Amino acid sequence: QHRHLLELLKRTTVHGESNSALLIGPRGSGKTALLNHVLKDLREMKQVRENLLENPFLSGLLQTNDKVALKEITRQLQLENVVGDKVFGSFAENLAFLLEALRKGDRTSSCPILFVLDEFDLFVHHKNQTLLYNLFDISQSAQTPVTVIGLTCRQDILELLEKRVKSRFSHRQIYLMNSFDFKQYIKIFKKQLSLPAEFPDESFAQKWNNNVQHLSEDKTVQDVLQKLFQHSKDLRSLHLLLMLAVSTVTVHHPLLTAADLQEASRQRSSDSKANIVHGLSVLEICLIIAMKHLNEVYDGEPFNFQMVYNGESNASALHTLHLSLPSNCSFPLPPAGTEFQKFIQRKAHSMYNFEKPVVMKAFEHLLQLELVKPLERPSVRAQREYLLMKLLLDSSQIMDALQVYPNCPTDVKQWAASSLSWL
Numbered sequence: 001q002h003r004h005l006l007e008l009l010k011r012t013t014v015h016g017e018s019n020s021a022l023l024i025g026p027r028g029s030g031k032t033a034l035l036n037h038v039l040k041d042l043r044e045m046k047q048v049r050e051n052l053l054e055n056p057f058l059s060g061l062l063q064t065n066d067k068v069a070l071k072e073i074t075r076q077l078q079l080e081n082v083v084g085d086k087v088f089g090s091f092a093e094n095l096a097f098l099l100e101a102l103r104k105g106d107r108t109s110s111c112p113i114l115f116v117l118d119e120f121d122l123f124v125h126h127k128n129q130t131l132l133y134n135l136f137d138i139s140q141s142a143q144t145p146v147t148v149i150g151l152t153c154r155q156d157i158l159e160l161l162e163k164r165v166k167s168r169f170s171h172r173q174i175y176l177m178n179s180f181d182f183k184q185y186i187k188i189f190k191k192q193l194s195l196p197a198e199f200p201d202e203s204f205a206q207k208w209n210n211n212v213q214h215l216s217e218d219k220t221v222q223d224v225l226q227k228l229f230q231h232s233k234d235l236r237s238l239h240l241l242l243m244l245a246v247s248t249v250t251v252h253h254p255l256l257t258a259a260d261l262q263e264a265s266r267q268r269s270s271d272s273k274a275n276i277v278h279g280l281s282v283l284e285i286c287l288i289i290a291m292k293h294l295n296e297v298y299d300g301e302p303f304n305f306q307m308v309y310n311g312e313s314n315a316s317a318l319h320t321l322h323l324s325l326p327s328n329c330s331f332p333l334p335p336a337g338t339e340f341q342k343f344i345q346r347k348a349h350s351m352y353n354f355e356k357p358v359v360m361k362a363f364e365h366l367l368q369l370e371l372v373k374p375l376e377r378p379s380v381r382a383q384r385e386y387l388l389m390k391l392l393l394d395s396s397q398i399m400d401a402l403q404v405y406p407n408c409p410t411d412v413k414q415w416a417a418s419s420l421s422w423l
Contacts (some may be wrong), residue, residue, distance in 0.1 A: 016145040026175030028234025060122025120150030137170035178233035277401035302388040
């Protein structure tokens with residue numbers, strides 16, 4: 001892959017040949033590292049130094065539309081003064097002007113340009129794929145030497161491109177995969193932790209490296225690494241684990257232990273949503289428990305605020321929900337006088353001193369924290385009380401959070417335990 005990409009970029013910088021390619025691979029497989037390594041090798045070549053490569057870098061996470069992307073290209077190419085207050089009729093005209101400005105610079109030949117599009121699959125969702133169309137179109141022309149490199153983790157990326165965009169793409173694809181096994185993963189673990197030979201304190205470096213060797217053979221440490229390896233081969237996950245473990249090293253605790261790695265693994269895999277629950281008010285906790293019970297009664301069917309607040313006593317809320325669901329979606333109504341009604345009475349007792357607007361505000365706060373999400377984008381005329389929602393927490397997360405929730409009322413804990421059928 002390194003040789004293929006290096007040859008591709010060398011043809012652009014030395015011979016003025018335009019190209020396009022995609023680096024495809026899972027997150028953490030080394031796509032960005034490979035590109036940076038190739039660029040470093042490229043800039044060390046004498047032929048390339050004489051014809052310096054411009055390298056605008058765009059990220060789909062930051063440049064969310066074509067207008068923002070074009071401004072960023074202008075900034076990175078340092079052409080803000082050239083553009084000034086000029087008004088362009090189209091995106092293509094604006095981009096062509098930027099490349100023309102570089103072509104008519106002080107250099108005798110056109111300046112080769114490498115466009116790097118990180119999170120390439122996000123650019124596909126821009127309106128009409130205008131940016132991709134124009135970049136690939138320029139890479140097909142013989143005027144300005146341009147290479148477009150896209151980095152993505154989606155294997156089906158070509159299926160997302162429009163026909164006109166696909167026709168201008170060279171269809172060069174370089175695949176990177178994390179193909180190492182667990183033995184190689186252990187070697188990477190040792191290499192990342194080991195101190196280099198040129199470390200100032202040789203005696204400490206030897207002690208540290210011997211300890212690392214001992215850790216790599218420890219059954220407890222291997223279990224921690226095996227769990228991480230099976231979850232993700234992304235080396236950034238391993239780096240995070242090692243960073244958390246190494247941060248415990250002090251003067252009085254100079255060497256890592258298996259317990260340090262176990263604690264680092266626990267911190268790394270801690271549930272972020274459960275941690276959010278720890279900071280909620282008692283009212284918001286009560287709402288979450290009510291929603292979870294609704295999920296169990298209706299077997300995971302969506303609910304709305306009116307159902308959470310009023311329960312079975314509000315027949316109109318149930319009727320509205322029933323009508324809003326697709327015709328093929330079964331939605332059983334609970335029989336009157338069952339456990340559901342008792343549950344509503346318990347809920348009312350727990351929240352007897354809260355007015356409905358206050359409860360609604362708490363419900364909206366859960367929505368902002370993304371512990372609850374709407375099934376579809378709400379329309380302007382839709383009533384907030386009747387929007388269909390889905391809870392993003394499961395039973396175990398709720399109960400784990402309640403166990404460590406500070407000063408949680410006893411009746412709330414008892415209510416949660418009685419309303420969750422798996423206990």
